[in-house]
Amino acid sequence: MNAMAGAAEPDGQRLAVIAEALYLANLLLAPGIAFAALVWLWFRHKDAAPPLARQHLRQATYVSVVGGGLIVCLSAGLVALGGLHWPWTWVVVLTYFVCIHGALVLCGMFALAKAMAGQMWRYPLIGPQLTATDEGCR
Template identity: 75%
Template structure:
């Protein structure tokens, strides 16, 4: 049976859940829709709310911001390294760069969806390997 407006009013959202969902949505937007712009908004939100946000929102903001930063550095630097080692004209360089970029990017998107699902459920989330520790 679907929940009515009265039923949903009985279940208050966790403190900071809306901001946590926004942070994870911006993380995904940075990867899929508006790279750079969404990261700028996410960075601005982190700077604005890092000290005052409820714990759930602060954790999601921190995770999304730092993983966006580290993920971007990881993708750009290692792709550049592969290009520097293999050169622009060797076909295997492009195979490696495209495979690497696709695997890392799609992994970040998948983890971003997990993060968004956790934020929507009012739970904390740590991105594996490159996510900052939970506090």
């Protein structure tokens, strides 16, 4: 028998896992579609969700917006500065894109693991600060 079979799932854990899975799907599988689903989920549950789910929803939604800005806007800015025909522009843009995208995916995988474990987690550097109610639910 599974040792975890009798363990109760923390309130909001399922919603937290869905939020983090949508964050990763936005980066890896279905950009835009998964983001729209994540934003819809945030607006639907932001006020009534249990603290664990609310915190993961807030983190995933916020970091999706900031990460999108980091990837799209700064990459476009680098192309605008370097020009389309200068080969080093593409070296810089692709290196930047791979590093930022990889870091966001890695953080998203860690956040998904934390959500599956029923734990709070804040994305480093770009994640919003945990609130006092979030801290009390650890």
